[in-house]
Amino acid sequence: MSLKFTHAIVTRLSESLCGAGDFDVQLAKKQHEAYVSLLREIGLDVIELPPDDSLPESVFVENTAVICNGVALIAKSKNPIRQREADSMKIILKKELDIPVVEMPYPNAVLDGGDVLFTGREFFVGLSERTNEEGARAVATTFPEYPCTPIKISGHKPLKYYVTLAGPDVLAVTTSESSQQILKRMEREASFAYQTLTLPEEHAANMLYINGTLIHRSPGEISQSHKIIKEKVDIPSRNIDISEFSKFSSGLTSCCLLLRRWKSIRSL
Numbered sequence: 001m002s003l004k005f006t007h008a009i010v011t012r013l014s015e016s017l018c019g020a021g022d023f024d025v026q027l028a029k030k031q032h033e034a035y036v037s038l039l040r041e042i043g044l045d046v047i048e049l050p051p052d053d054s055l056p057e058s059v060f061v062e063n064t065a066v067i068c069n070g071v072a073l074i075a076k077s078k079n080p081i082r083q084r085e086a087d088s089m090k091i092i093l094k095k096e097l098d099i100p101v102v103e104m105p106y107p108n109a110v111l112d113g114g115d116v117l118f119t120g121r122e123f124f125v126g127l128s129e130r131t132n133e134e135g136a137r138a139v140a141t142t143f144p145e146y147p148c149t150p151i152k153i154s155g156h157k158p159l160k161y162y163v164t165l166a167g168p169d170v171l172a173v174t175t176s177e178s179s180q181q182i183l184k185r186m187e188r189e190a191s192f193a194y195q196t197l198t199l200p201e202e203h204a205a206n207m208l209y210i211n212g213t214l215i216h217r218s219p220g221e222i223s224q225s226h227k228i229i230k231e232k233v234d235i236p237s238r239n240i241d242i243s244e245f246s247k248f249s250s251g252l253t254s255c256c257l258l259l260r261r262w263k264s265i266r267s268l
Contacts, residue, residue: 003120003165005210008044009092009257010036013059013245014051028245032059035255038240042213044258049092055085059245060254062113062160063130064089066139067099067259073142075111076104076135089257099259102142104135111135113257114158114250119165121192122147126159126182147191154178161250165209166197167235174225176202197232199225206251213238215252 064086066073077083093099112130125136140148155178162179166172204225208215218241219226
């Protein structure tokens with residue numbers, strides 16, 4: 001399984017990220033800072049990019065690229081602003097970090113990194129409002145060493161909102177109808193067999209499994225699911241409160257790009 005990571009790329013949260021109602025940007029920034037600290041605590045070298053006030057959602061770097069085996073496929077968005085984020089990340093990956101990049105090989109493709117789940121054995125690509133069949137084909141073409149299966153998504157969120165990796169060959173899902181439908185499709189099409197960790201709160205499924213440690217939301221956010229995780233997960237786990245900045249995202253996976261590097265990466 002190719003799931004050993006050495007680095008994480010993050011972008012600091014911009015003051016321009018704001019929303020309706022009681023969104024607290026300062027609290028969101030503090031939560032994001034704690035998130036970055038946690039990535040460092042579990043052993044990753046974290047490359048922090050500065051905030052860009054002209055790209056308020058640029059903190060959610062997951063959408064910009066798919067990185068595997070030292071190669072980055074640059075995503076393609078129908079949203080011009082989100083596409084600028086991908087274009088900026090392409091420059092960082094190629095010129096600053098010396099990571100080979102592949103630009104979208106199909107002109108009609110759209111692809112969001114949040115719709116791409118890599119299990120270490122194969123890719124699943126969610127077909128959603130942000131990703132189409134050509135986008136899934138681009139993943140298959142870029143990483144031909146792994147099976148790649150497109151999966152239709154019933155809900156309005158990215159694939160990794162509904163299902164993520166919760167350990168070696170373990171998929172985290174929830175009891176929601178959308179999550180269960182996606183799981184059934186994945187089980188029918190998968191090239192390998194997986195166990196499942198089923199949780200009652202829909203937003204609990206989005207987790208980060210990094211180098212033997214499972215990162216999930218705090219007990220205050222997923223009280224019922226937290227108990228199940230503690231009972232059923234036998235690998236080291238950490239939890240973190242992302243209640244504020246996750247109002248704009250699918251959750252924990254959205255704020256980092258994980259990669260493995262053998263050569264050193266200079267600080268930005």
